[in-house]
Amino acid sequence: GQQVMQIPQYQHVQEGEDFTTYCNSSTTLSNIQWYKQRPGGHPVFLIQLVKSGEVKKQKRLTFQFGEAKKNSSLHITATQTTDVGTYFCAAGGRGDYKLSFGAGTTVTVRA
Amino acid sequence: AAGVIQSPRHLIKEKRETATLKCYPIPRHDTVYWYQQGPGQDPQFLISFYEKMQSDKGSIPDRFSAQQFSDYHSELNMSSLELGDSALYFCASSSRRDRVFFAGTDTQYFGPGTRLTVL
Numbered sequence: 001g002q003q004v005m006q007i008p009q010y011q012h013v014q015e016g017e018d019f020t021t022y023c024n025s026s027t028t029l030s031n032i033q034w035y036k037q038r039p040g041g042h043p044v045f046l047i048q049l050v051k052s053g054e055v056k057k058q059k060r061l062t063f064q065f066g067e068a069k070k071n072s073s074l075h076i077t078a079t080q081t082t083d084v085g086t087y088f089c090a091a092g093g094r095g096d097y098k099l100s101f102g103a104g105t106t107v108t109v110r111a
Numbered sequence: 112a113a114g115v116i117q118s119p120r121h122l123i124k125e126k127r128e129t130a131t132l133k134c135y136p137i138p139r140h141d142t143v144y145w146y147q148q149g150p151g152q153d154p155q156f157l158i159s160f161y162e163k164m165q166s167d168k169g170s171i172p173d174r175f176s177a178q179q180f181s182d183y184h185s186e187l188n189m190s191s192l193e194l195g196d197s198a199l200y201f202c203a204s205s206s207r208r209d210r211v212f213f214a215g216t217d218t219q220y221f222g223p224g225t226r227l228t229v230l
Contacts (some may be wrong), residue, residue, distance in 0.1 A: 031216050042201055042221040043154065088153055092216030097205070098144065098167050099219060101153035 003027075004091045006102030013079045014110050021105035023072045023089035031092050032065055032072040038085040046074075046087075050081065083108050113137055115204050115222030121230045124192050132187040132225045136204030142166070143185040144219060145177060148199040160185060161207070192229045199224045 004025045013019050023032065031050045035043035047056055047071060050067035056063045060073040072089055084107045090099040116135040124130050129213060136143050142161045146154035147170075156169035160179035171177075174192075179185045201224045205217035 015177055033216065033218070035221075042224050043203075045218050045220065048216065048218060097142065097161075098156040098159055098169060099154075099216070100156070104153050 002030075004029075004089055004100060006089055006101040006105060008105055009103060010101070011105050012109045012110065013083075013107060015079055015081060017079055018077045019079060020073055020075045021087050021089075021107075023074075023102050025070050025091060028069045029072075029091050030069075033090045033092060034063060034072075034074055035088045035090060035101075036085050037088065037104070041085075043088060059106065076107075079107075079109055083107060083109060084109050115202055115220055117200075117202050117222040117225050118122045119225060120223065121226050121228075123230065124191055125230055126194060128192050128229075130189045130192060130227060132189070132200050132202075132227070133184045134187070134202030134204075134222060136183055136185070136202070137206075137220055138221075140204035140206045141183070143179055143183070144203040144205070144208060145171075145185070145187050145199060146201040146221075147205065148201060148224075150198075154201055157187070189227075194229050197227060197229045199226050 006023045011019050033048045034046040037043045048062050053067045054065040060077045064073045086104040088104045089102040118133045144159040145157040148154045157171040158177050159167045163179045174190050177187045201221050203219040203221045205219045
């Protein structure tokens with residue numbers, strides 16, 4: 001399956017600040033998905049990116065897929081305590097239905 | 112909306128025992144995936160089924176087996192349990208009818224997981 005590297009592993013953010021988590025692959029990806037897992041919870045689908053250079057927004061979350069389809073990012077603005085959790089990127093291949101997850105970025109928020 | 116159901120939610124077993132985990136996908140979903148997540152780790156793909164046939168296999172030990180039944184529910188059977196099998200086991204389901212075209216992948220909806228503890 002597709003191998004994806006995700007950084008940073010941990011992100012400690014002051015409430016109200018912005019942060020970004022990055023996902024990189026050495027190979028071209030067919031698509032990239034982002035999931036959020038709250039502590040003690042299960043991964044919850046956020047978004048899927050398919051097109052080169054694609055940018056999608058969900059309220060304070062902005063997702064990007066690189067032009068070469070080898071990297072992706074999730075940017076959160078004005079972080080809130082509800083943003084606490086681990087954000088995973090996951091690569092799915094075309095015709096390859098399993099997901100290969102990145103290591104995740106665990107976000108904690110200081111009030 | 113109906114979600115993926117997994118049972119049991121918690122399971123405690125002794126080494127060398129067997130365990131069976133059950134997954135009930137979202138209605139009308141045709142594909143089931145099993146993932147294993149160790150403490151502080153990302154989910155690792157184990158196996159998947161599409162229309163009751165195994166469609167892909169990941170890092171599933173030979174001691175584990177799984178199947179999907181006619182009603183689309185799936186069971187993960189684990190034998191000769193080892194301490195290292197202690198983990199969260201997630202089932203996810205998807206519908207290929209809902210797939211994003213042109214290099215898209217099915218959106219996978221995860222169940223709440225089964226926490227397996229092997230003592």
